[in-house]
Amino acid sequence: MPFAQALWESLARDSRLVTPVILLWLAGTLMLWPLGSLLLKRMPKDRWAFFTVAILLLSGWFVINTPNAIGFADMFRVDGVTKGFQILCIAAGILTVALGRQQLGALKEHSVEYYSLIIFSISGMLLLVGATDLVSIYFAVELMALCVYILVGYLRTQERAVEASIKYFLLGAFSSGILLFGISLIFAATGGTTTNLERLGQAIALAPGNQDLLVFSGVLMVLIGFAFKVAAVPFHMWSPDAYEGAPTPVTAFMSMAPKAAALAAFIRIFGTGFNGVAENWIAPLSFIAAASMILGNIAAFKQQSIKRMLAYSSIGHVGYMLLGVLAMDSQAGAQAVWFYMMTYLFMQAGAFAIVIYLQGANEGERIEDFKGLAKRRPLLAFAMMVFMLSLAGIPPLLGFFSKFYLFRLAIIEGYITLTVIALLTSAAAAYYYLNVVAQMYFKEPGEAAPPPVCICTKAIVALCSAVLLVGTAFGPWIMDWVGKIVWG
Amino acid sequence: MFTEIIEILDRFLSFFEQSLAFLGHHLFLIFGLLAIVASVTMVFAKNAVHSVLAFLATMICTAACYFTLQAEFLAVAQLLVYAGGIVVLFLFVVMLVELSRFKENRLFQRQTPLAMFVVLLGVVGFLTMFRRLIFAPSASEALTLSPELAEGLDVAGQNAQAISRGMFTGYLLPFETMSVILLIALIGAVVLAKQERV
Incomplete structure (x- = not known):
């Protein structure tokens, strides 16, 4: 049978490209059955965190060793950009698992399904960042997002978690519909081949x-679909509610991994696919980027809850990162966005580790709860200060360098107005980040004795602040190394 | 007398034939319009059972659209899965769940004017688009499918074969991804509905 033989050969050739994905799929399925429900039923559920981390590390190793090639009828491409963003997603997954272990244990909400959903979601991201076809992009987006919808509603006895999950699911499904409609319009406009x-x-x-209008509406709809996924203004409505309602580790996950993956796909679609019709999407995307920077940072001012504040600030950060998409040079854009996302990931993970620590201490998630942290936990407060200053992009921290390279790229590409807006808003953003620092250092603490810090929190905070501080010393050279990774 | 009756009958028959031919050529449009009407009915129906029945009509009309496009396999799958399976499930759920509580609850009333405006804007935009597409000078040329795809339509007799080939060659990766998505839906239902967790 020549057909079957050819099929088998191409499968054997192409499956090398997705070994990490296959590993994650196998592990995620086996965790549910028979391991989780039959063979290792007696094992304490929080052990699964170590198992998950091991699987993710293994898949990271596979990612590094994947050959650069294109496969699956040109639907999946492994190159430097793919590998770079895949590693970011895996790192975000590992940090999430480490963040969640203690809190889920305290809530008695550990389950195998939680970890397997994280694994499946990451497998979707790995597919998304390498996808080079609108069909494979769409399915990868769905796989990634569906897991996150469920994770948001994971604490299903809490009313706000259920509300956030339903809100996120409905708006996400709606945006997927828009994305799909846009894809079909483009497919029709280009002759359906x-x-x-x-x-x-x-x-x-x-x-x-006479297909101009069809192409224009298609491109615009794809743009809207992806703006929903990365929570850019004016398609950000779901994000603060979903961030607030989700379990805090999942909030951290949502702000790191799906954003990294969706931005990588964003760059690939608009950098390679829609490069020729740039006049169709440059203006709307510039508007989206500017609106995200302005509204995200302004709305963060008056937030009382730190989770909502971080949600709005992440909208602002997405606005900055869209500058990298706007740079028509997709390699340089990917490089700058990768570096920004990498530093953002460590800042967010560290900040959320401390938020989770405070939540575990029976204090809420309000910014006021940070008051006097410097007296009670000086090291944690110092680390939080590093994260906040770095998020604000204050030199010489690593967050400054990531902003610097992104803004420099934007200036080179000629987006002067947008860069000015970005600079102004990031200066304004320093206010609410420094507010947290002021709460920690200049307010008196409450009476209650500080609870012990769990080992996972310690490890994450130490790792993230170490990355940020050591990276600071190498800031000027780091972009060259990033270039080596992303150029493959 | 007799010949006159024959003539009238003849004329009537030819008119009938012509209109049948007209309908036959425009079956896709007719079923498409019916599907739209049914889906609008579904959204605006006050009674949930009527809504589900309208949904059923929408699904059947969509399947008919697939038939007119010579995609028999897709049409049969649509009928079996949606019209046969999912809509019946919907009916069960609607009949089991008490919905009268929600009747008086007029949600989203404040946003109605804004929503109307947005919908109008969308309608105008799409009408403009269709006008430009259909009445533009080179419309007939641009709206025909490409030769490669037209060849594919010629072998519509082997519809199921073409789909299966596509699934296992060109679209293998999305197909496998979809199977995982279905698994996730299953896990999600379990995670969100299971009683206790430890």
Whole structure:
């Protein structure tokens, strides 16, 4: 059978590209059955955290050793950008598992399903960052997002978790519909032959003149779909509620991993696929970026809850990162966004570790609860200060360098107005970040004795602040190393 | 007398034939319009059972659309899965759950004017788009499918074969991803509905 033989050969050739994904799928499925429900039923549930971390580390090792190639009928491509963002997603997953272990244990909400959902979600992200076809991009987005919808509603006895989950699910499904509609319009406008990004780029250029409007609406709808996924203004409505209602480790996960993956796909779609019709999306995307920077940072001012504040600030950060998408040079854009996302990941993970510590101490998640932390836990307070200053982009911390490279790229590409807006808003953002620092250092603590710090929190805070502080020393050179990773 | 009756009958028959031919050529449009009407009915129906029945009609009309496009496999799958399975499940749920409580609850009333405006804007936008697409000078050329795809439609007799080939060659990766997505839906239902966790 020549057909079957050819099929088998191409499968054997292409499956090398997705070994980490296959590993995650196998592990996630086996965890549910028979390991979790039959063989290792007696094992304490929090041990699964170590298992998950081990699996994620193994898949990270596979990612590094994957050959650079294109496969699956040009639907999946492994190159430096793919590998770089895949490693970011895996790192975010490991940090999430470490963040959640103690809190879930305290709530008695450990289950195998939680970890397997994280694993499946990361497998979707790994597929998304390498996808080079609108069809594979769509399915990878769905796989990634569906797991996160469920994780948001994981604490299903809490009313706000259920509300956040339903809100996120409905808006997410709606945005997926818009994304799919946009894809079908583009597919029709280019003659209905291909959804591959590179061929689509050529086909769009050759499309007859009266298809302009069809291409325009299609590109705009894809843009809207992805703006929903990265929570950019004006499609950010779900994000503060979902962030607040989700379990805090999941909030951290949502602010790191899906954003990294969606931004990578964003760069790939608009950098390679829709490069030829840039005049269709430059203006709307510039508007989205500027609105995200302004509204995200302004709305963060008056938030009482630190989770909501971090949600709005992450909207602002997405606005900055969209500058990298706007830079038509997709390699340089990917490089700058990768570096920004990498530092953002460590800052967010560290900040959320401390928020989770305070929650475990029976204090809420309000910014006031940080008061006097410097007297009670000087080291934690110092680390939190590092994270906040770095998020604000104050030199010489690593957050400053990541902003610097991104803004420099934007200036080189000629987005002067946007860069000015970005600079102004990041200066304004320093206010609410420094507010947290002021609460910690200049307010008197409450009476209650500080609870012990769990080993996971210690490890994460130490790791993240070490990365930020050591990275600071190498700031000027770090971009060259990033270049080596992303250029593959 | 007799010949006159024959003539009238003949004329009537030819008119009938013509209109049948007209309908036959525009079956896709007719079923598409019916599907839209049914889906609008579904959204606006006051009674939940009527809503589900309208949903059923939408699904059947969509399947008919697939038939007119010569995608028989897709049409049968649509009928079996949606019209046969899912809608019946919906009916069960609607009949089991007491919905009268929600009747008087007029949600989102404040946003109605804004929503109307947005919908109007969308309608105008799409009408503009369709006008430009259909009445533009080179419309007939641009709206025909590409030769490769037209060839694919010629072999519509082997519809199921074409789909299965696509699934296992060009679209293998999305197909496998979809199987995992279905697994996730299953896990999600268990996670959100299971009673105790430890």
